[in-house]
Amino acid sequence: MRVGFAGMTHLGVNSAAAALARGFEVVGYDADRNAIAGLRRGEPNIVEPGLPEVLQKHAARASFTADIADLSRCDLVYIASDVPTDDLGASDLAGIRQLIEGVSAKLGQGAVLVVLCQVPPGFTRALALPRERLFYQVETLVFGHAVERAMHPERIILGCADPAAVRPKALEQFLSAFACPILPMRYESAELAKIAINCCLVSSVSVANTLAELCESLGAAWPEIVPALKLDKRIGQHAYLAPGLGIAGGNLERDLATVCRLADERGTDAGVVRAWMANSRYRRDWALNELHGAVLSKLEDPVIAVLGLAYKQDTHSTKNSPSLALLAHLAPFRVRVFDPVVPASAAAHPRCHASTSELDACEGADALAIMTPWTQFGALDPVRIAKTMRGKLALDPYAVLKASACRAAGLEYRTLGGT
C-alpha cells in the first residue's frame, strides 16, 4: 500500500517518516524543490532527533517529489502541511485550501484523503469532497519528540462524516499498523478534540507558572511540590507541570485564539482561556525583569550572555521564542549569543556577538540567561562559567544547571519556581 503526504513541513516529514517506519511505501510531495532535493539526499530541512536516521533506513520505500501528480499513485493521501499563524495566533488557511484543491484533483479513484493539519472546527465538513473518502485526523506531534510520537501515538483521533460507518480499507490498514486505540468521532468533535488537548496542556502549565511564581516569593520550591502532584492519579505522571516562559511554538497559541474566537462568536465563556494567555504574556518577561532589576538598571553598558534561541530544545523553530523576545528588548546592550542549531542572526540584534560555544558566550558577561533548555547546556561546568563571566548573575528558568553547584561556584542563581 502506498501512502502520500502533501506538504513536507515539520508535520509532513515526521508523519511520512513514521509511515515508512511502519512498513508502508511513501510518497512525499512538496512544491518546494529545495526541500524535496534535501529529502532525496536524506537531509530534511528541519531538526528532529532520529529523523535523518529513519529516513535513511527506509529510503528504498520513500519517494519525494515536487510533482503533485505523483500522489495519484497513492491509496491514501494525508494533507500534512503546517498551517501558518500570525502574531495573534490566527491561522492562515489559504495555503491548505489550495493544497487540498490541488491534491483532490489528482487523487486516484477510491483513494482516501485525510486532513492532518491543524484546522478550526467546521473546516473539514465544509470541504466539497466525497464524505465517505474524507477524514480528519488529529496530529499530536511535539517539537523535539515528533518522530517518536508519530510512530507511537497513544491513540488515533479520527474525524468522520459518520463515525459509525465502515472505514475505507486503505485507511483501516494504515491506521491499524500503529497498534493503538482508534477513536472515531464526527469531524467537528475531532477538530475540537485537538484544541481540547492543547487547552488541557496550557491549563497545567498555567497552574505551574502561577504557583511557581508564588513559590519564588514564599521561599517554597516548586520542584518539591511537583512529585506530590504527579503521584495524584487525577493529575498523573506525565502532566505538564514544568513552569516556563510563556507559551511558544505557535500551535498552542493558535488553539487558544481559536477558542476565544469561537466563544465570542457563539456567546460562550472563554475568560479562563484569556487568563492563560495573559499569564503566558506575563511570564515571558521573567528574564527581562530579573535582568533589569539586577543588571540593566545598575551597570553602565552591561554585557548579557544568552544561551539558546530556539523556542525549545531539539528544534530549530523560533516561533514565539522567549529568547528572541528577550533579545528584542535588549537592543541597547551588548549581547553574546549561542545556540547549537539556530544561528545568532535569528536574533537580529544590533550589538550581538555570535558566539562559537557556550563559554565563548559567557566571556566577560555581566549576566547569563539560559533561554532554551538544550540538553548540552546541562553539561556546562558552573565553575568555568563563573570564571569566564565578569558578573555573577545566572538566570536558568528551566533549571538546566544544578542550583547547588552554581551557588557553590559563586554564581547568583535564579530559576523559575525557586530551588
Next chain:
Amino acid sequence: MITHLNSAPTKPERVALLGARGFIGAALRKQLDVRKIPYLALTSSDVDLSASSAPDKLATLIKPSDSVVMLAALTPDKGRDVATMMKNFAMMQNTCAAAGKISCAHFVYFSSDAVYSAADALVTEETPPSPQDLYGAMHHTRELMARSLPKVPVLVLRPTLIYGLDDTHNSYGPNRFRRAAQKDGRITLFGGGEETRDHIHVDDVAALTLRCLLRRSTGTLNAATGVSHSFHEVAEVVAKQFKTAVEIVKTPRAHPATHRHYDISAAIKAFPDTRFTGIEQGVASVHREMLGKS
C-alpha cells in the same frame, strides 16, 4: 505599552506645561532646566482652563511644535463631588480644543492609577480601567478625551502614589507619615498598615516623563517602580529617618486590606536602562531635603 515616534532621544522644540506650579510640574521644570529644554510654564493665573475663553487664549500661547504636558487637575483634596468632576472635564475640554486647533507635536496627559479597580492587585497597562469613584472616572474620561485628539500623538501616563518634599496633597503614605512624625512623633496607620502600594519618587516620575518627551512616546504607561511595600514598612522607613523615636500606631481596621503591585515590563521594554529610586533611598533623600529647608 508605548511606541516611540522618535527612534533616538530628540529634544522637543518646547514643552508647554499646563499646571506647571504643581508638585509634578515643579519636578519636571527642574529636569527640563538641567537638559536646557525650553518650556512654557502655564499656571491657573495665566489661563483659567475651566473658563469658556480658555481655548482661544491657550491657542495663542501654544505652538504647533510644542509638546504639551497636561498636569492640571483638581485633585480629591479640592473636592470629590460631581461639580469638581465637571470642572475637571471643562478644563480638559478646553485644553483639547486648543491642542486640537493648534495640532501640537505631542500631547502627554497625566492620569492616575485611580482608573484601575481597587480589586486589581497586580496591574499592567493592559489591565482594563474600572474606576470606582468620580476622581478615577474623571481621569479615565479625560484619557479618552485626549485620545480623541485628531492627528496629535498622545501619551497617557498613569502614576502610582507619588512622594516628594513639595507634595501638597498630604495623602496617606510617605508624605503624611513624614509630616506626622515630625509634628507629633507619631505615625497613625489604618489598621496595621498591611496594604501594599507602589510609591514612586516625584523625580523618577519627572525623569520618566522627560524620557517620553525625548522619544515622543505614544500609548499608555504606568509610572511605577515595580516594587510595592506595606504602609507599615513605609512608616518604619520614615520613622528611621528621625533621631528621636517615632511611634507607629495601629488602629482598628475599618475596611479589608487591598493591595496594588505593578508589572513594569512595559516601562522596562520602553526604556531598558531606566532606574527607579528605592523607597529607603527616596524617603531618606526627602528627609535630607526637609532638614536642609528647615
